[in-house]
Amino acid sequence: MAGYMPGEQPPPGSRVVKLNTNENPWGPPPEVLEAIRAKTMETLRLYPEPTARPVREAAARAYGVTPEQVLVGNGSDDLLTILLRTLLDPGEVFAAPEPTYTLYEPLTRIQGGRYVGIPWGEGLSLPVEALAAAGAKLTMVTRPNAPTGHVVPLEEVARLCRLCLPHGVVVLDEAYGDFAEDNGLPLLPAHPNLVVIRSFSKSLSLAGLRLGLGFMSRELAWEMHKVRDSYNVDQLAQAGAVAALENLGAVARVTARIKAERTRATEALTRRGFTVFPSQANFLLATIPAGRRDGRAWLDDLKGQGILVRYFGSDPRLADKLRITIGTPEEMELLFQAVDRLLADNGGSSPP
Ligand SMILES: *Cc1c(COP(=O)(O)O)cnc(C)c1O
Numbered sequence: 001m002a003g004y005m006p007g008e009q010p011p012p013g014s015r016v017v018k019l020n021t022n023e024n025p026w027g028p029p030p031e032v033l034e035a036i037r038a039k040t041m042e043t044l045r046l047y048p049e050p051t052a053r054p055v056r057e058a059a060a061r062a063y064g065v066t067p068e069q070v071l072v073g074n075g076s077d078d079l080l081t082i083l084l085r086t087l088l089d090p091g092e093v094f095a096a097p098e099p100t101y102t103l104y105e106p107l108t109r110i111q112g113g114r115y116v117g118i119p120w121g122e123g124l125s126l127p128v129e130a131l132a133a134a135g136a137k138l139t140m141v142t143r144p145n146a147p148t149g150h151v152v153p154l155e156e157v158a159r160l161c162r163l164c165l166p167h168g169v170v171v172l173d174e175a176y177g178d179f180a181e182d183n184g185l186p187l188l189p190a191h192p193n194l195v196v197i198r199s200f201s202k203s204l205s206l207a208g209l210r211l212g213l214g215f216m217s218r219e220l221a222w223e224m225h226k227v228r229d230s231y232n233v234d235q236l237a238q239a240g241a242v243a244a245l246e247n248l249g250a251v252a253r254v255t256a257r258i259k260a261e262r263t264r265a266t267e268a269l270t271r272r273g274f275t276v277f278p279s280q281a282n283f284l285l286a287t288i289p290a291g292r293r294d295g296r297a298w299l300d301d302l303k304g305q306g307i308l309v310r311y312f313g314s315d316p317r318l319a320d321k322l323r324i325t326i327g328t329p330e331e332m333e334l335l336f337q338a339v340d341r342l343l344a345d346n347g348g349s350s351p352p
Helices: 030-037 053-063 076-087 104-110 128-133 154-164 185-190 218-227 235-245 248-271 295-304 329-345
Strands: 070-073 093-098 114-119 138-142 169-173 194-199 212-215 283-287 321-325
Touching: 030 235, 053 070, 053 212, 053 235, 070 076, 070 218, 076 104, 076 138, 076 169, 076 194, 076 212, 076 218, 093 104, 104 114, 128 154, 138 154, 154 169, 154 185, 185 194, 235 248, 248 283, 248 329, 295 321, 295 329
Parallel strands: 093 114, 093 138, 138 169, 169 194
Antiparallel strands: 070 212, 194 212, 283 321
């Protein structure tokens, strides 16, 4: 089988502008590191709290749910694995609108499931009827979606939940939810077959700590607890997670900065001849301008200029597009300068 291909992670200290894996350039609140430092040899000698109870309690306070509705993962990728192992029997269908996050398909195949990708509808709308007709045990809606950055209306997600009853579970992957205008948590009480998953890797700037949160009915959470690794979230991650959840105000200030930079970058790339999808995430999907360079050449030539972006050329729908993470204003300026040099070299028109 073809495995998942993560984005490039150059060694620490490399002099590159890293806009390829949607990390957050601003770093987590300092309280996170203080909480991790407070751990001692004596505490590390012991196993962590098996169900990550302190994290579930902090998440319940932060998001207005009960601790029994929260499942904590070693990254939200771990939650995806737990969901699949809990719910998908061999031969059963996992459905998702495409293009989307490329990890879902290998995870489904590992579980012996059948992956069904259904193209997004007109204007990237949610293909509700086609998804429901797939007869899936698990239907994934990534919101905001990767790599397009778009969101579908929550009413459509609610309609999908109703159509997937009684046997299908709908999962909202909200890895980028904090950068969007709204989110699916308010749908949970009325939709027992809905699961919402969040990641600490993007908005909370903790990709290296590996943390994810799942929100669902207490009954579903109970089944998932039976399936996950007994100690799937280590002590350092639990301590850091609690501190992060107690400092969400600092996170909100950082996401506001990224959203402002997203608007600026959309304008700057559009002026340079790219077509940019409206994004509610911390990245942009940009169609490259016509010229002698194809998508792969843009990727390579930007890398030659010290700028890493992401390219999904094996999907023909994405072959003329680059996915660009929103970095600091300084990093984005370096990107625009590199683009200008390449455009000049293209024999193409220079930006005004
Ligand atoms: C980044 C990402 C994840 C994984 O997040 P981790 O918490 O780092 O495992 C899951 N889903 C989508 C759509 C993502 O972009």
